[in-house]
Amino acid sequence: MKKENIFKRMIKGFWHLSWWKKLLILAVIVAAAWAVKAYFFAAPPAPLFKTAEVKKGDIVDIVEASGPINPVNTTEVGALVSGEILKIYVDYNSQVKKGDLMAVIDQTQILASLAEAKARLSSAKESLSSAEVSYRLAKKNYERYSALYKKDYVSKVNLEEYELAFVNAKSNLNSAQAQVVQAQSNLETAEKDLSNTKIVSPIDGMVLTRKVSEGQTITAGFSTPELFVVAQDLTKMQIEAKVSEADIVKIQPGQTADFTLDGYMGETFHGTVRQVRTNYVDSSSS
Template identity: 40%
Template structure:
């Protein structure tokens, strides 16, 4: 029995020593904090939107007469000059109309000459009381009718010449052919609307982004604001531009209202092609300063700073934030450790 008591005393002593050691070790353990270093940088508030790359100036070229395409001199991506011949229509029908108008003019001129001679003769007879007043009036009427017929014939001849000139399709600007919509042998009809032969972009080094901005963000967008954007064709590369136009006409898609914002996009290397999808960021405001994590900030604009092994609570003056970081205008220095948790 003495042995059992001794054994129990020894066990109790071991447990007491273990508890004491655990307490001492726990008491000496340092409290760990999750911190983040305050850094100097720039913060921006942006509006994001999606749009498409388009040429600043794009022109559709066609003709005002019907006919059959006889020749095409340019194709996709062709560089053209103002006044350059792009295509021709078959001129057989148009030339025949010109010939007919020329013949009509000759007949009208002959008829007018005859009416003038008759008018002069009847006028002399009427003055000598040898012709009736009715004959005189008929001579005057024939002369006037012949003059009107000649005027109409001249107009028809002029229109036939203009129509023949429309058989030659010229470029109205210097640019690049983006699209060719016709083929040789194709019949085009210009009865109700002008058929489009080519779409020409004036200058591919000057592009623009047509972006749809949500109505909730539009109030923050102003002219000349800086814009950055990316396209899928060049991952990791960022392009720059400025807001040049805010269109007041709304777009409504599935009850969502957006407005078109035009962004000038210089394209000196011609990397940007028409139709590319662009993800844009419009820089609304920017501010440089000391950036601290916004989650470390209390409602009273205070945060805790770990400095020289001590914890200090400071009240700071804040600037803009992006939901993750906030600018500390006063109260924190670069490199200090900000306690998050």
């Protein structure tokens, strides 16, 4: 009875409330009923998977590697003579044509060698002319005394003297001829060295690297000093990538390859595996 009286008093009190308080209480009751329904009677969540039709296709195995990108065709331009770099006519990214002058080496020493070679050749030719005259005279005397000896007009001793003179004259002639050949060779070498003081581009292309400066002295020895690197065609590039031992067996020439460049973010380029080199590279030392 007590609970019923309390409930009746609540009902009676509710009807004595103002209309907006009644509306607020009804809204709270409806919201509570909706929350209870949503909690206990909500539909189960959808499964987190999708179904698809089974199809036959290729299995793709991706091998990732990195490396520098370089032109396919590059040419090193070196110096064949020693000396000081007097003038440089090209720099990084310079466009050059085959035969264009790239640098000049000091010619002072080589010009002196060239002048000396010319003088030695001139002297050798004069010596050769004198040796030829002596040879012709010695030959003529020897032939004449040989004929006289056969007729017993001269002694054998006289004949042997002219024979010895003829042999010596012939030897001197051979020596003079050899000296002319050597002097001519030295002159050609000096002329070639003079020509080599002008460093020219062997191909059409772009200068990628300049390794010398004006005033620098270079020495041409067993190895040719490298002065410039020229790329022939920048539309053809290649990447030399280091691949792990576990992945190298998966790569074959002719396979397709996609790559990206730091300077072209968001772009993907396509290429082909041209060569697989199986030599071991110790990456721990780098």
